[in-house]
Amino acid sequence: EAGVVQSPRYKIIEKKQPVAFWCNPISGHNTLYWYRQNLGQGPELLIRYENEEAVDDSQLPKDRFSAERLKGVDSTLKIQPAELGDSAVYLCASSLDGTQREAKNIQYFGAGTRLSVL
Amino acid sequence: DQQVKQNSPSLSVQEGRISILNCDYTNSMFDYFLWYKKYPAEGPTFLISISSIKDKNEDGRFTVFLNKSAKHLSLHIVPSQPGDSAVYFCAASDWANNLFFGTGTRLTVIP
Numbered sequence: 001e002a003g004v005v006q007s008p009r010y011k012i013i014e015k016k017q018p019v020a021f022w023c024n025p026i027s028g029h030n031t032l033y034w035y036r037q038n039l040g041q042g043p044e045l046l047i048r049y050e051n052e053e054a055v056d057d058s059q060l061p062k063d064r065f066s067a068e069r070l071k072g073v074d075s076t077l078k079i080q081p082a083e084l085g086d087s088a089v090y091l092c093a094s095s096l097d098g099t100q101r102e103a104k105n106i107q108y109f110g111a112g113t114r115l116s117v118l
Numbered sequence: 119d120q121q122v123k124q125n126s127p128s129l130s131v132q133e134g135r136i137s138i139l140n141c142d143y144t145n146s147m148f149d150y151f152l153w154y155k156k157y158p159a160e161g162p163t164f165l166i167s168i169s170s171i172k173d174k175n176e177d178g179r180f181t182v183f184l185n186k187s188a189k190h191l192s193l194h195i196v197p198s199q200p201g202d203s204a205v206y207f208c209a210a211s212d213w214a215n216n217l218f219f220g221t222g223t224r225l226t227v228i229p
Contacts, residue, residue, distance in 0.1 A: 004161070042122070042207050042219025043162070056216065091161055105150050105211050109161030 002026070004110035006092050012116045018080035021113045025073065025094030032069060033107060034077050035091040043091050043109075049075065050097065082117045089114050121145045122210050124220035132228050137195040139223050141208030144189065148210035152217070153182060153193050156205045165206075166193070198227045 005024040013019050025032050030051050035043035046065070048056040051072035060067065064083070069075040079086055093107040123142045131137045139153075149170040154162035168175040168182045168191070175182050181194045195202055208220040 040221065042209075042221050043217075044219070045216055048216070056214065093161075105152065105167065105215055105217070106164050107217060108164065109154075111159065111161045 004092055004094055004108055006090075006110035006113055008113055009111065010114050010116075012118065013082055014118050015084055016081040018078065019082050019115060020076055020078045021090050021092075021115075023075045023077070023092030023110060025075070025092070026108055028096070029094035029108070030072065030097035031095045032075050033093040033095075034067060034075070035093065035109075037089040037091055037112070039088070046077070079115075082115075084117050087115055087117045119144075120221070121148075122208055122218045122220040124206075124208055124223050126223050127221070128224040128226070130226045130228060131198045133200055134197045137193075137198045137202065137225055137227070139193040139195075139206050139208075139225065141191050141193075141220055142189055143191075143210050143218075145210070145212070145218075146189065147212055148218070149213070150211035151182070151184060151191050152209045152211070153180075154207045154209060154219075155202075156207060156222070162207055195225075198225075200227045200229050203227050 007022050032049040034046040037043045047060045047067050049069045067077045089112040091112045093109045095107045121144050152167040153165040155165045156162045166177050166180045166182050168184050184191045203226050205222045205224045207222045209217045
């Protein structure tokens with residue numbers, strides 16, 4: 001079974017440019033998460049989707065970040081315009097939307113997109 | 119403020135010995151805890167978890183212990199193997215199933 005797929009793996013852009021990241025979750029997983037991981041830190045949640053609905057976007061900087069999950073499968077995270085401080089690894093994760101707490105909590109991560117803003 | 123803390127950035131252990139990784143949390147509402155392992159250039163991989171109603175969970179060479187009164191959990195790996203060398207993240211879950219991660223501990227198992 002394929003895991004969570006993210007692309008691109010690496011992206012280098014100049015500040016003020018736009019950038020987009022794509023994520024394909026594990027088949028059958030209804031919940032999708034975007035995290036940002038700064039150097040030397042753990043992942044921090046940006047947004048969580050239950051199917052097409054963004055149920056928690058409280059940590060998403062909405063002035064420059066946007067996300068969508070059309071048809072409740074693939075998702076795209078966009079930054080426009082990018083700033084130097086946005087350099088980080090952007091991780092996508094997915095989990096089952098089951099009634100079992102354990103199933104819902106186990107999140108499976110993609111390899112991430114490493115963004116460098118120059 | 120960091121709600122999940124891993125105070126040891128790194129740990130080195132001889133092959134065959136026990137590795138003990140520690141994690142502390144501040145939010146008493148956390149009720150589910152997980153450990154993830156991360157290799158370079160890969161995403162975190164789920165390793166083992168524990169519910170707050172238990173104090174121990176074991177899976178092969180990996181055991182997680184939870185001390186709720188101290189708000190402390192630990193991961194024991196025995197025996198440690200060179201392939202266990204990775205960064206280990208502790209994570210805690212709140213009522214909404216959001217995960218809060220620690221800053222990670224880099225484990226090096228020396229052959």
